[in-house]
Amino acid sequence: MGFVKRSIALEEYLDSERMEWEPLSDAEYRKVFEKVCKYVEVTKLHSSTRGERAFHKLEKYLPCTGYIFSSPGHKEFSLLTTGTTFGYKVKNITAIDREKLHPIEYVLVDDTLSFAYTNNHERMEALYEKCA
Numbered sequence: 001m002g003f004v005k006r007s008i009a010l011e012e013y014l015d016s017e018r019m020e021w022e023p024l025s026d027a028e029y030r031k032v033f034e035k036v037c038k039y040v041e042v043t044k045l046h047s048s049t050r051g052e053r054a055f056h057k058l059e060k061y062l063p064c065t066g067y068i069f070s071s072p073g074h075k076e077f078s079l080l081t082t083g084t085t086f087g088y089k090v091k092n093i094t095a096i097d098r099e100k101l102h103p104i105e106y107v108l109v110d111d112t113l114s115f116a117y118t119n120n121h122e123r124m125e126a127l128y129e130k131c132a
Contacts, residue, residue, distance in 0.1 A: 002026035007086040010068065013100055014090060024069070024087035032067050032087065032109070039113050040076055043128040054127035055098060058108075058117045063094040066110035076126070077107050077118050 004026050014021045024032065049057050068090055072083035083105070096108065098119075105120040116128045 003085055004029045004087050005084045007070070007084060007104065010086065010088070010101075010104055010106070013097070014068075014088070017095065017097070019093060020091040021088045024067070024089060028089075029069060029085070029087040032069065033071065035113060036067075036107060036109050036116055037074075039109075040116055040128050043116070043130065044076070044126075047129045049127045049129075051125060054117065054125040055096075055119075057127050057129070058096065058115070061110060061115050062096070063092060064110040065089075065091045066093060066108060068093075068106050068108050070104075070106055072105070077105070077120075 002025065004024055006023060011021070066089075067087065069087035070083065070085055071077040072085060089111075093108070096117075101119065107116060107118050109116040114130055118126045
């Protein structure tokens with residue numbers, strides 16, 4: 001059994017919003033995670049937005065196809081030092097309901113890496129974007 005687990009709460013949310021999703025394998029998760037980490041390291045110095053503005057800027061990227069994953073213990077992505085590691089490829093991401101997803105720490109990134117959005121249970125949001 002691998003380290004990437006399921007998030008039943010997130011799966012229920014994705015189903016309720018009629019988004020198509022599939023869980024990532026351990027290898028797929030590692031690949032996505034490494035790409036996103038490199039992307040955030042570069043963009044956080046040049047183009048990042050925090051707080052309420054980050055969520056509103058996220059909306060300009062929707063709808064999209066991308067990934068939603070967790071990363072407990074990562075300094076940029078989570079306040080939690082432990083927790084469940086999950087990862088999903090998601091099609092038809094048309095909206096994000098902040099209230100429903102509030103208890104879940106997650107990273108949302110589109111499949112072309114034009115943005116990465118992070119949210120944790122304390123609603124400390126950040127949006128990282130490519131510089132124009």
